[in-house]
Amino acid sequence: MELTGGRGTLGLLRQTAGGIVLPLGILVIVAMMVLPLPVFLLDSFFVLNILLSLLVLMVAMHSYRPLDFSSFPTLLLIATVLRLALNVASTRVVLSEGHTGPDAAGKVIQAFGEFVIAGNFAVGIFVFAILVIINLVVITKGAGRVSEVSARFTLDAMPGKQMAIDADLNAGILTPEEATRRRAEVASEADFYGAMDGASKFVKGDAVAGILILAVNIIGGLIIGVAQHRMSMLAAAETYVLLSIGDGLVAQIPSLLLSIATAIIVTRVSSTHDMAEHIARQVNLSRAWLPVAGVMMILGFVPGMPNALFLGSAALAGFAAWAARGREGADPGPAEGPAAAGETGPDGAQEAITAEDVTDYSAISVQLGYGLIDLVDTEAGGPLVKRITGIRRDVSRSLGFVIPAVRIRDDLALGARQYRIRIGQTIQGEDEIHPDRKLAIPGAGSALRLKGIEVKDPSFGLDAIWILPHQQAEAEADDHVVVEPDSVIATHLSQILYKNAAELLGQDDVQALLDNLGRVSPSLVQSVVPKLVPLHVLTAVLRALLAERIPISDLRRILEGMSAMSGRNLGITDMAEALRPGLVPLLIQQVVPLNQPLPVVTLAPDLEQLILRMARQGGEGGLMLDASLAEMLVQGLNGATERLAAEGRQALVVVAPQIRRVFADFLRVHLPDAIVLAVTELPEARRVEIIATLGGAEALAQPEMS
Known part of the structure; x- marks a missing residue:
C-alpha cells in the first residue's frame, strides 16, 4: 500500500510539475523581451533554441501520419516566440555592448560570426541572404500553400467522411466504439489542418522578422558605434555587422529547421512507416x-x-x-503474408480458415451475390445502405426500441442476383432480384400483361413482373406500382424485422430503454425494476408483446401496468395479455390512419362458439382445428387480406377475448402478418368497417374434436 501510495504521489507531483513548466516558460519568454539577459543565459537559450528545433524536426520525420504530431502547431508557435524573444534580447546586448569586442553578445553569436562565416561580414551577409531566400521563398511559401490546400480539402471532405462512417456503422462493419473513434479522428484532422494553415503564417512572419531585425541591428549598430562610441565607420561596420550577422544566423538556422519540419508534416501521407522507411520502400526499386x-x-x-x-x-x-x-525477391507478395502459413489447395491457392469464416455474431445480416455489389458501393451511387438505414430508423420508431445494426456482406456461395437475410444464424428470407430491371406490382385497375420476368413479390407474396426501365411509364399508366431493386430488398428486410422483432430484443436493449426512461421518471424505474419485476421477466413480457407487433414505446405505461399486477402471480403470457388493451391503440394508429375506418374481419357467431369449445378441449396444447376447417379459415382470411393489400390497407381480425390468444397463435403459423385483436381492444372513438365475416353452414358441418 505504501508503494502504491508513493507512486500515486510521485505521479501527482510529475503531473503538477508538467502543468507548471509550460506556463512558467511562456512567462520567461515574455520577460526576455523586456528584461536584459546576462550573456551566459543568452548563450544557454540559443543552445536550447537549436535543440528544440532539431527535436521538432526529428519527431516530424518519425511520425507515421500528421495527426501523430497534432501538437505541432502549438509547439511551432512557442518555438517562434522563443526565437523572436531571443532576437530582442540579443539585439539589446549587441547594440549596448557591441563596441567592447566580438564576444560582447556571447560565445554562440561569436562562434557563428567567426567560424561559420570565417569572420568576413561580406560573406556573412550573402550567406544570410541565401538562407533567407531558401527559407522564405522556397520552403515556407510551399509549406504555406500545401497547408491552405490541405485545410480546404479536409474541411470539404469532412461531411463525406462522416457519412461513410455512418454507412459503415449501419452496415455493421464498424462497432459504435470504432465509429466514435473515427468521428473523433475526422474532427481532429480538420482541426489540425486548420491550425497548420495558421501556423505556416508564423513561419513566414518569422523569416520576414529575421530580415528586419538584421537591418535594425546593422543600421542601429553603425549609428551607435559612430555617434556614441566615436568609432570609425569601417571599425563600426566590421564590429556590428559581424555581430548582427552572427545573431541573424543563430536565429535563422533554427527557423530553417522548423520550416523544414513544417513542410514535412503538411506533405506527410498517413502510413504504417516513418518517413525514412516510407521513402525507402517506395524508392528502392x-x-x-x-x-x-x-x-x-x-x-x-x-x-x-x-x-x-x-x-x-x-x-x-x-x-x-x-x-x-x-x-523484391525475398519480400512476400500481398497474398503471401501471414496467411502463407495456412493451408493451400492443389493449385496453390490459399485455403486458410479463420474464426471469422465460420462465425458471425451479427444480430441482422444481409448477404448479397456478386452481381448485387453495386447496390452497396457508395462511390458508384449504390442506394441500399441508405435505404436500410432508413428502414432501421422507421422500424425502431414503430416498435419502440433500437433495431441492431445490419451487417451487409458479399457471399460468393450465392447466385449473382441472389440475396439472403439472416436474423442471427437463421435464414429468414432469400430471393433473387434483377439490378438492371424494376419490379412492377399490378394494382386493382391493372389490365395490361407486361412483358418481363414473372415472379412473386418477396415481401407480400403478390404477383409481380421484373420489367425493363423503359417500361416504367407504361406500367405506371396501367396502375402498376414500380419498385426499385434496392427497395425490394429493403422492404423484405422491413417485413422480416417486424416478424422477428421479439428475437432482436435482449436484456441489454431493455436496460438501455430503462436508463432512458429513468432520466424523466427515475422513481418509477427504481420502484419497479428489479424490486417488483426482474429484468429478465420484463424482457420476456416485452418480447411477447413484440411477437404480435405491439409497440413497446410507451414503457412508462408498461411499467405502471406491471407494477399493478405484481401481486397477482401471473405468467409471462398472462401479463402480456393484460397489458395489451392499453397498448393496442399504438399498433392501430400505425396500421390505419386516424381519419379512416378500421377494416375488420370477424368470425360468424356459431363459428366463434365452435372455436371456443375446441380451445377449451385443447387446453394448454393450443387450438386444434380440423384440417378442412383450418383451410377454410386461412383461405377466407387470405382472400380478404389480399383484396385490402391491393388497396394499400391491412385487415384487422377481431374475435372474442376468450379465444384471441389461441386464435392468434394458430393464424401466426399460416399468416404471419395477420393482426388479431379482441373485440374489447378496439378503440371506442374509431369507426369500424366489416369487410368480411368468416364462417357459415359449411364451417359448422365440420366434426368437432373429441
Whole structure:
C-alpha cells in the first residue's frame, strides 16, 4: 500500500510539475523581451533554441501520419516566440555592448560570426541572404500553400467522411466504439489542418522578422558605434555587422529547421512507416535504379567529364539495383503474408480458415451475390445502405426500441442476383432480384400483361413482373406500382424485422430503454425494476408483446401496468395479455390512419362458439382445428387480406377475448402478418368497417374434436 501510495504521489507531483513548466516558460519568454539577459543565459537559450528545433524536426520525420504530431502547431508557435524573444534580447546586448569586442553578445553569436562565416561580414551577409531566400521563398511559401490546400480539402471532405462512417456503422462493419473513434479522428484532422494553415503564417512572419531585425541591428549598430562610441565607420561596420550577422544566423538556422519540419508534416501521407522507411520502400526499386546506372555509365565515358566520379556513381547505382532486386525477391507478395502459413489447395491457392469464416455474431445480416455489389458501393451511387438505414430508423420508431445494426456482406456461395437475410444464424428470407430491371406490382385497375420476368413479390407474396426501365411509364399508366431493386430488398428486410422483432430484443436493449426512461421518471424505474419485476421477466413480457407487433414505446405505461399486477402471480403470457388493451391503440394508429375506418374481419357467431369449445378441449396444447376447417379459415382470411393489400390497407381480425390468444397463435403459423385483436381492444372513438365475416353452414358441418 505504501508503494502504491508513493507512486500515486510521485505521479501527482510529475503531473503538477508538467502543468507548471509550460506556463512558467511562456512567462520567461515574455520577460526576455523586456528584461536584459546576462550573456551566459543568452548563450544557454540559443543552445536550447537549436535543440528544440532539431527535436521538432526529428519527431516530424518519425511520425507515421500528421495527426501523430497534432501538437505541432502549438509547439511551432512557442518555438517562434522563443526565437523572436531571443532576437530582442540579443539585439539589446549587441547594440549596448557591441563596441567592447566580438564576444560582447556571447560565445554562440561569436562562434557563428567567426567560424561559420570565417569572420568576413561580406560573406556573412550573402550567406544570410541565401538562407533567407531558401527559407522564405522556397520552403515556407510551399509549406504555406500545401497547408491552405490541405485545410480546404479536409474541411470539404469532412461531411463525406462522416457519412461513410455512418454507412459503415449501419452496415455493421464498424462497432459504435470504432465509429466514435473515427468521428473523433475526422474532427481532429480538420482541426489540425486548420491550425497548420495558421501556423505556416508564423513561419513566414518569422523569416520576414529575421530580415528586419538584421537591418535594425546593422543600421542601429553603425549609428551607435559612430555617434556614441566615436568609432570609425569601417571599425563600426566590421564590429556590428559581424555581430548582427552572427545573431541573424543563430536565429535563422533554427527557423530553417522548423520550416523544414513544417513542410514535412503538411506533405506527410498517413502510413504504417516513418518517413525514412516510407521513402525507402517506395524508392528502392530495381527497375528505377537500373536506368539510372546506365545513364551514369554513359556520362562516365563522355570525354571531358569527370569520368571516375560518374563511373563510381554508376557502380553505386548498379549495386543499389542489385540489392533492391534481392529484397523484391525475398519480400512476400500481398497474398503471401501471414496467411502463407495456412493451408493451400492443389493449385496453390490459399485455403486458410479463420474464426471469422465460420462465425458471425451479427444480430441482422444481409448477404448479397456478386452481381448485387453495386447496390452497396457508395462511390458508384449504390442506394441500399441508405435505404436500410432508413428502414432501421422507421422500424425502431414503430416498435419502440433500437433495431441492431445490419451487417451487409458479399457471399460468393450465392447466385449473382441472389440475396439472403439472416436474423442471427437463421435464414429468414432469400430471393433473387434483377439490378438492371424494376419490379412492377399490378394494382386493382391493372389490365395490361407486361412483358418481363414473372415472379412473386418477396415481401407480400403478390404477383409481380421484373420489367425493363423503359417500361416504367407504361406500367405506371396501367396502375402498376414500380419498385426499385434496392427497395425490394429493403422492404423484405422491413417485413422480416417486424416478424422477428421479439428475437432482436435482449436484456441489454431493455436496460438501455430503462436508463432512458429513468432520466424523466427515475422513481418509477427504481420502484419497479428489479424490486417488483426482474429484468429478465420484463424482457420476456416485452418480447411477447413484440411477437404480435405491439409497440413497446410507451414503457412508462408498461411499467405502471406491471407494477399493478405484481401481486397477482401471473405468467409471462398472462401479463402480456393484460397489458395489451392499453397498448393496442399504438399498433392501430400505425396500421390505419386516424381519419379512416378500421377494416375488420370477424368470425360468424356459431363459428366463434365452435372455436371456443375446441380451445377449451385443447387446453394448454393450443387450438386444434380440423384440417378442412383450418383451410377454410386461412383461405377466407387470405382472400380478404389480399383484396385490402391491393388497396394499400391491412385487415384487422377481431374475435372474442376468450379465444384471441389461441386464435392468434394458430393464424401466426399460416399468416404471419395477420393482426388479431379482441373485440374489447378496439378503440371506442374509431369507426369500424366489416369487410368480411368468416364462417357459415359449411364451417359448422365440420366434426368437432373429441
